[in-house]
Amino acid sequence: MSPRNADPAAVASPTATGADLRDQPTSSVPQFPTLQDVPKQVALINGGFEEPKITGGNQMLHDATRPGDGSVPGWQTTASDHVIEIWHSRRGVPAAGGEQFAELNANESSALYQDLETTPGTTLYWSLRHRGREGDDTMSVKIGRPDRRPNKTWTFTDGTAEWVSHADSYKVPAGQTVTRFAFEAGTTATGNPTVGNFLDDIVFGTAPCVVVTAAAEPESAAVGDTITYTVNLKNHGGIPAENLILRDAVPAGTSYVPGSLKIENGPGQSSGNGWYDSTTGQLTLPLGQGATAAQGGTLPSTVDLPDGVNAQFQVQVEREGAGRTISQQATATYDSARGDTEEHLTSTSNPTSVAVAPAADGEAAEGEAGRLAATMVTDPVSATVGEDVTFHLAVSNHGPAQATGVIVTVQLSADLEFVSAAGTGTYGRPPGEWVIGDLPAGDTAELQLHTTATAPGALSVTAIVTTDRAGVPDRTTHVIATAAVAVCTHAKSACAAHGEGGAPATQTGADADLPLSGDAVQMVVAQARQDQTAFTVCVPGRTVHLMAPANTGLCQFGCAYDGWHEQPAHSRSVLIPAVADASHAMWHGKKGSKKRAKHHRRFLRELASQVHALSRQLAEMNNDR
Template identity: 50%
Template sequence: MTTPTPLRVSLVNGSFEEPPVTGVEFLPDASQTQEPRRVPGWLTTATDHRIELWRSGFNGVPAAHGAQFAELNAHQVSTLYQDLPTTPGTRLYWRLYHRGRLGQDTMALDIGAPGAVVEQRRFTDGNTAWGYYTGTYTVPAGQNTTRFAFRSVSAAGGNQGVGNFLDGVFFGTAPQVVLTKSAIPEGPLEVGDVITYRITARNEGGGAAEALTLTDAIPAGTTYLPGSLRIVEGPNAGPKTDQAGDDQAYVDAQGDRVVFHLGNGATSGQPGSLPNTEDLPAGTTVEYRVTIDEASGGGRIANTATATYENRLGPTPEPLTATSNEAVTEVRPASNLAVLKAADATTVTVGQVVTYRITVRNDGPNQATGVTVTDQLPGDLAFLSATGSPGTYDPATGQWTVGDLASGATATLTLHAKATEAGPLTNTATATANERDPRPGDNTDAVTVCVERAPSCDPCPPPGPAPCNPCPDPAIDPAPCNALASTASGLLVPQTRVTGTSGPAPRRIADDRQSIDVVVNPPDAGDCPQTYTIEAYLTPRRGQAGPVPDVNLLPTRTNDTWADTDLRVTLPEPGVYLVVGDIDTQICATVDDAGSTNLWTTVRLVNETGAEEIGRRQSAQHQFSTSPTTRFQHCTSGPTPLSGLVTVTPAQGTKTVRVQAILQGGGPGNGLTGGSTIQSSEFRGSRSHLTYVKISD
């Protein structure tokens, strides 16, 4: 049977701090278990089993380490020792303080197997100062128990029973830091979820781990959550700020990592000392949090933490390193669907055909499966036809079944419907998929079409009781009815189709050039046979911009100046355009100590050359308050819609429209009171889009 080898070797009560004494006391050694007040760890060869402990300052003698120290002999000349389980081949370190009592005192250090110890060294010191000594000992083969003993050699005054003070004694293995890292919750998780990383450092060695610094690289595919640094357990426990120099932790933005100074005596400027697990069983635990980015969708997030520390038991510090286990989090696939819906005309008359074009785009990062777009036509629109590329449209349910859509792919649905009643008609399209959408704000888009009563364009007189007679040579005036041209040879149209008959479909011109689509509808029963309804609609020019680089908005709060973004579109020709923006901004702030926040981001559309504003400004607000001793961190973000009508004159030719943003605060402290602070604010161009569609000439 193999005897288990101890991981750690360390003296018990090496500085003689237990039990506490006043002045000087003669107490039983550790073998006297029946005694409630005995000296832990230490044994003596004296027949009375007594050990003499002094309080620092008694008779003018200060302790070298801690608040107490021992005199080698109490009432008899004896040996003070501890027997420790050891592993052959292990290198052990020793250190001690020695001092004379009445003058020059000498003692010996003996180490070896019980009954066969070997003198390692002798120490002689006077009574004016403590001597400090260090050394090493390698356990020989076959030696599973090692005795560490002090023996009086001589004392000033000739009485070996008086003198030889001892303090700050250590004998044992070097420090050994063990790191354990966990990711909470375990997963699999979704894009946008928050992971709490928790790292525990335990010193399983003998000596203290000095200058202990823990670092952890923020994993790729995640974003650090501001204000989440915390020492959960151990020395200096509590929340920490992100700023270097404030306390025992900080975020190294340049190195993309978090840093903790750990252990007793740790400060913002230097790391501390971590005792072994006999003195600090739980060690020390830290945590921080990250948000899963879109880039991690369908993948895994893995990383390890690292600690650096020193073994200072020898004559020079020995640098050591510990690495944690790998914490792994599986991330489910994500797909960001964006819907853009447009009508070829925003104002039509009763009986005209309205054409809707719905586009769904998968901005990734993963393939979207089971994509469905719901677009239920209002009751005042009569369905005519639908063409999906890919997929099919069911007019009964209003569902366009797209299927799977690869990252970066686009699907388009064209819907034709006839307006049957006057009034505003709002039509909405909403996309869904099996995967979570990290930015659901752009999953829905809506268009409102104004349906007006049809003007009287019939050249025939109203029918009377008598049968309707054909009109001779009808003269069609296109002005009140449509935008087509009348020529000497008749009404000029590019291409026509009579509903219900065979014939060519409305003409389409490729790429982004505009065209006129014309539909000629047959007369209703009882109307003049020569009376036809001619409908025309514009296939408009359209385009979009985004994503673009993010913009830091923190400077705009202090200089009150609008920040230009790279999100802009150029309207390519004269006409009237509808410009629509899906803008994302974010504010991250910490509300603390009965404080409050009243901050907001505002975005607007401007003409880049003329600088005039277009449409209405839109804002997103961060407004919270706390009671005393309460503290929390919150990020306000999300899409902000912008829209406006822009006219490009023939003289202008083209016009560029840009998005601007600003961060502002209101009330006391320019939006921050109490202990509240703001960490960041951005225009998130990576999550913003700007689109335009030409609605008329």
């Protein structure tokens, strides 16, 4: 198959969030099949004669009745010497699959076979590849009870030009609990039954039965967190599953992490054949041996591939997912194509669920009756005394009803001097009100509040949004958004130069390397005031300046990308994971643009979780100074 309704841009870039998938069904169905649903597995061992490995040419090896080094696993022969002849692409004849194949008779006329436990009434499927050695060779497939004449026989003749495939099915008769699957040579081009009839790529067993098991990590999350989904597929049937394709939908309330869809282990691990369709919100990944972007591959049975194949992808929890349970369920389609007819089969994974915490103030989640949401970012988010700072405030109505009488009460820190305001509605000087009035569902009102920092510290603006329309916002009487700017007195200087890595040359004190995953960036910590801790994150090519109260783990903070700042003395350096898409989060865009504000908000939410985790360590550092 090919990626329908998908274009290269959709495959290569971030696409739809859960907000675009609200019409997508969230209900799940039971997993099918489960291990309890799988029929008794019947499968050949070493059907491709790949074991044991031979170095080249051909070798005479003992069958499975003579276990030990050099014997052929799975296969037995009626020959008195118990010898099987294995070839390794000799005399210009390549293997049909893998690197090795067998010649039907070694030193005498005999049958090559395996005896398998079977359940009466079960349909078994077989296929093989046959080729003549010196000319047209004839052989027979015989199936039945080991202690009786076979009750089903197939005979065919093939030449030397190519490997020819043969396949059919066999229903186990009543009372037959052991079934022999055997081959015998007929006439050969040389007249000598020990010279001729090459065999390879043999399967015999129950229909493919793919069990799909999904897992989500972590089990609980917050807005901005990344959820990793791992989907395992194992074929508990006796013959390979053909054209195997995994499909999954990006859950509502999340967005796909670009490039995260991959095969974690198993066949095709580095293929990169999967894609994400932004129109449907669906992920598609062809799996198995020989899979391409246009078609699924082959998944052998667990006899040959015990661990199956693992697929993995990631999503990020968006604001729309707050307070919800994020649900996911994968499906796999595949074919049973080795018998006389082809069947198209589908398997469904177990459903997974991740509980998402309710949104913090300013990140109010949508409810059934609709909600108002308020967000605020600063520009810049790190400043020096006397510098102008603009606070960008946005109030959105997620519906479904129009909000009426919307009023925003704005509170400024004492050390922030009001300069001017511009935007939707009317605004009075602090402690004043921003009057929005009616706000239709789906609309956003914006305000730019221009101030000047008059003293160092974590200076903030708080906006309290109220409405007189009952039920909007749902379950709350008001929505609060707060943003802070880190104001310092020191002059701009340098962190480590871009590309140099490591700590700045002026660093003193010890390093603390936290055992967290991800690429490390540098955080420089210093005492700014007795009641505050300022710290600087040095990301390649950018610097982020933060300031947080030293006596609490709930930090108010801001970030800046407009220059390098001097690291004060008595500083420490702490390593934290790099923030996802940091290079996009700190881009230079048009002031007030929605896209820029969106990146800022996501960046701040992700970085906030790291700041919170570091608060205890920062307090310990302060105590050591």
